[in-house]
Amino acid sequence: MDNTFHPLFYSFHFYLFGLIAVASALLFVTRKSPVAAALWLVNVMFCLAALYLMLDAQFIGAIQVLVYAGAIMVVFLFVVMLLNLGHPSELADIRGSGGRLAAGAVGLALLAEVAVLTRARFPAQLTPKAAAALAQVEQPGGVIAPIADSLFREHLLAFELTSILLLTAIAGAVVLGRKRGATDAR
Amino acid sequence: MPLDPMQLEPAFWPFLIATVVKMLVVFTLYMVVVAYSTLAERKVSAWIQDRHGPNRVGPWGLFQVLADGVKNFVKEESMPGDVNRPTFLLAPAIAFTMALTAWAVIPFGAPLPTPWGKIDLIVADAPIGVLYPLAITSLGVYGIVLAGWSSNNKYSLLGGLRASAQMVSYEVAMGLSVVAVLLLMGNVSLPQVVALQAAGGWNVVLLSVAAFVFMVSAFAETNRVPFDMAEAESELIAGYHSEYSAMKFSMFFIAEYANMLTASAMFATLFLGGWDIPFTDWDTTGPATVAKALATFAIFAAKIGAFMLFFIWIRWTLPRFRYDQLMSLGWKFMLPVALAYIVIVSTGMLLLDIAGVTRGSGAYLLAFLGLNVVLMGLLFVILDRGRLISPASSRLDRARVDRLRAVAAGRSSIAAGEVR
Numbered sequence: 001m002d003n004t005f006h007p008l009f010y011s012f013h014f015y016l017f018g019l020i021a022v023a024s025a026l027l028f029v030t031r032k033s034p035v036a037a038a039l040w041l042v043n044v045m046f047c048l049a050a051l052y053l054m055l056d057a058q059f060i061g062a063i064q065v066l067v068y069a070g071a072i073m074v075v076f077l078f079v080v081m082l083l084n085l086g087h088p089s090e091l092a093d094i095r096g097s098g099g100r101l102a103a104g105a106v107g108l109a110l111l112a113e114v115a116v117l118t119r120a121r122f123p124a125q126l127t128p129k130a131a132a133a134l135a136q137v138e139q140p141g142g143v144i145a146p147i148a149d150s151l152f153r154e155h156l157l158a159f160e161l162t163s164i165l166l167l168t169a170i171a172g173a174v175v176l177g178r179k180r181g182a183t184d185a186r
Numbered sequence: 187m188p189l190d191p192m193q194l195e196p197a198f199w200p201f202l203i204a205t206v207v208k209m210l211v212v213f214t215l216y217m218v219v220v221a222y223s224t225l226a227e228r229k230v231s232a233w234i235q236d237r238h239g240p241n242r243v244g245p246w247g248l249f250q251v252l253a254d255g256v257k258n259f260v261k262e263e264s265m266p267g268d269v270n271r272p273t274f275l276l277a278p279a280i281a282f283t284m285a286l287t288a289w290a291v292i293p294f295g296a297p298l299p300t301p302w303g304k305i306d307l308i309v310a311d312a313p314i315g316v317l318y319p320l321a322i323t324s325l326g327v328y329g330i331v332l333a334g335w336s337s338n339n340k341y342s343l344l345g346g347l348r349a350s351a352q353m354v355s356y357e358v359a360m361g362l363s364v365v366a367v368l369l370l371m372g373n374v375s376l377p378q379v380v381a382l383q384a385a386g387g388w389n390v391v392l393l394s395v396a397a398f399v400f401m402v403s404a405f406a407e408t409n410r411v412p413f414d415m416a417e418a419e420s421e422l423i424a425g426y427h428s429e430y431s432a433m434k435f436s437m438f439f440i441a442e443y444a445n446m447l448t449a450s451a452m453f454a455t456l457f458l459g460g461w462d463i464p465f466t467d468w469d470t471t472g473p474a475t476v477a478k479a480l481a482t483f484a485i486f487a488a489k490i491g492a493f494m495l496f497f498i499w500i501r502w503t504l505p506r507f508r509y510d511q512l513m514s515l516g517w518k519f520m521l522p523v524a525l526a527y528i529v530i531v532s533t534g535m536l537l538l539d540i541a542g543v544t545r546g547s548g549a550y551l552l553a554f555l556g557l558n559v560v561l562m563g564l565l566f567v568i569l570d571r572g573r574l575i576s577p578a579s580s581r582l583d584r585a586r587v588d589r590l591r592a593v594a595a596g597r598s599s600i601a602a603g604e605v606r
Contacts, residue, residue: 035270035273035332035335036273039273039328039332042328058312058313058314059314059317061314062314062317062318062320062321063317063321065321065322065324065325066317066320066321066324066361069321069324069325070321070324070325070327070357071324071354071357074324074327074328074331074350074353074354075350075354077328077331077335077350078331078347078350078351078354081331081334081335081343081346081347081350082347143313143314143374144374
């Protein structure tokens with residue numbers, strides 16, 4: 001298998017998955033049925049995983065699918081189904097047109113901010129040449145070692161603090177999930 | 187380095203053609219094997235229950251599979267009135283596709299020499315290897331959940347809900363049991379995992395606890411008895427596929443057997459040495475030959491077949507778990523065991539490294555073998571808690587029998603909330 005860089009192949013798939021991701025994201029925020037919205041969000045995650053793969057971040061791509069699409073979204077769906085919000089047509093948007101306009105304005109402002117902040121680098125990153133240079137960097141030690149290296153050497157403290165944060169959240173969820181005053185019968 | 191044409195990777199076009207051919211061959215074989223595993227299930231269940239099983243279509247009932255296929259294709263497809271149509275149609279396709287896609291990274295034989303270069307018997311040698319099937323099979327749950335939800339039937343919905351909770355729970359234990367394998371192998375690439383096992387002993391003896399946790403999780407992930415809560419027919423009619431008919435219903439069955447095959451192949455690759463023929467170096471050393479490729483493929487098929495038989499055997503032997511038992515087994519037992527095992531394995535590896543024992547040496551293997559014998563003993567004593575194994579080998583004392591009888595008498599009033 002040759003590992004030479006094919007600009008056309010790369011660009012085609014970048015735009016393909018990018019467009020699908022953006023379209024799915026738009027559908028995700030416009031669907032009224034919560035299950036349909038959740039499914040479009042899964043599609044977004046999947047496209048992001050494909051983009052990670054194209055950046056040679058295969059481990060991140062696999063974890064994206066495994067954790068976000070395979071676990072977190074399943075729990076989302078579980079909760080949505082358990083609550084059983086009723087038929088989509090009965091679900092009225094609680095915000096009026098003023099709220100929608102404000103939300104749209106905030107979205108545009110964020111988009112403008114991103115555009116301004118990355119103005120200098122934005123076009124350069126999208127050209128295949130820069131991506132080719134990135135793709136040529138061969139990482140020794142497979143696909144996981146580089147991530148483990150930076151995670152457990154450079155960012156060890158942040159990593160451990162994050163895990164403590166998550167642990168606290170889990171403990172909190174367990175405490176809140178238990179019925180008030182109920183003793184553990186089992 | 188001398189240039190041996192058999193050692194060279196094929197160029198782009200041969201690679202592309204070889205990959206397409208491999209995909210077609212694997213897909214065809216896979217579908218045939220899936221179809222015949224339904225027959226195997228019926229035959230084995232018949233033997234276990236002292237019946238004949240299917241024996242009318244063709245010799246020994248061998249064409250029953252074709253008859254079933256034709257029947258499912260020509261039957262009327264009913265579409266219940268109040269279903270959510272897009273998701274109702276999407277669900278069987280998701281269930282089936284995800285089971286099939288996971289097969290792509292599993293190596294199924296020694297390299298095959300051809301006039302155009304050496305061809306690895308694996309559809310796609312992805313660098314993420316073992317993570318890929320885990321990620322893909324984690325999506326299979328969508329098929330079941332969406333089928334349950336879109337059917338607009340309370341029993342289907344309950345089946346879907348059970349499936350989602352169960353599969354997410356056991357995925358955690360399964361992923362953590364794989365971590366132990368990755369620790370010892372130091373690699374995620376499945377061909378590398380196979381090569382290392384061929385050189386240094388199978389993981390099923392070196393990492394028995396991980397193999398056990400993986401095996402139990404595989405049963406839960408494929409929704410097989412004793413974890414078939416999603417379609418518990420005595421409680422939920424047929425669970426998530428109650429509303430499906432004809433080929434769409436059949437797709438769920440194809441997906442179930444495809445999932446079993448994938449789980450068997452994963453177990454064989456991670457713990458049973460993949461396509462390695464045991465007790466010989468003939469298959470892994472020296473130049474690639476056609477005979478080696480065929481023999482290793484045969485042994486890989488035999489390993490998968492044995493595990494499939496085990497799946498079927500368990501189904502017709504064990505009763506179903508209750509839902510809370512399933513959850514407490516998953517979260518309170520499998521998860522802590524898998525986590526503790528990671529710590530124990532990494533500690534063991536560190537100590538052996540400090541002691542200067544090299545990887546793959548006899549002492550290293552013996553140390554891990556001994557460790558696992560001890561751990562498996564402990565595991566089963568804790569899992570059993572004196573209920574099955576020790577009473578079978580020794581007489582119970584009188585006081586204990588009385589105590590058990592008292593417990594049984596107390597339970598007969600079906601006290602709510604009392605589990606043990």
